[in-house]
Amino acid sequence: MRTTFPRLRIEEDGDRVAAGPDLDNEIDRRIFRHETGSDAAPYSSRYEAGLMLEYELARSGWMMDVASRGPYWVKLERGAQCVTASGETIELALCRAALKATEPRGMAALSSNE
Numbered sequence: 001m002r003t004t005f006p007r008l009r010i011e012e013d014g015d016r017v018a019a020g021p022d023l024d025n026e027i028d029r030r031i032f033r034h035e036t037g038s039d040a041a042p043y044s045s046r047y048e049a050g051l052m053l054e055y056e057l058a059r060s061g062w063m064m065d066v067a068s069r070g071p072y073w074v075k076l077e078r079g080a081q082c083v084t085a086s087g088e089t090i091e092l093a094l095c096r097a098a099l100k101a102t103e104p105r106g107m108a109a110l111s112s113n114e
Helices: 021-030 047-059 090-101 104-113
Strands: 063-068 072-078 081-087
Touching: 021 090, 047 063, 047 090, 063 090, 072 090, 081 090
Parallel strands: none
Antiparallel strands: 063 072, 072 081
């Protein structure tokens, strides 16, 4: 039996997506390509899971830069594409940036640049 989880929609301000299971499931689906998100690692809230996400993004060619002044900021760059996101933790900011990087319109722009 296949379980379908609601997919997050990133609005204009993707920096408002909350940490938690919904975000973790979406990261699991988009980045790690897992169909069922019931056992998703806590990417948005745990250091070790955040490292797994960072490693997977790096394997896909994304370079990460982190800045902290008030909230944490993460910048992901790959080729000509650059996305930024902020969060109360580095893990949350990284998840938000990863979602922005994998938005369908972002992926279409990537395909045309490669």
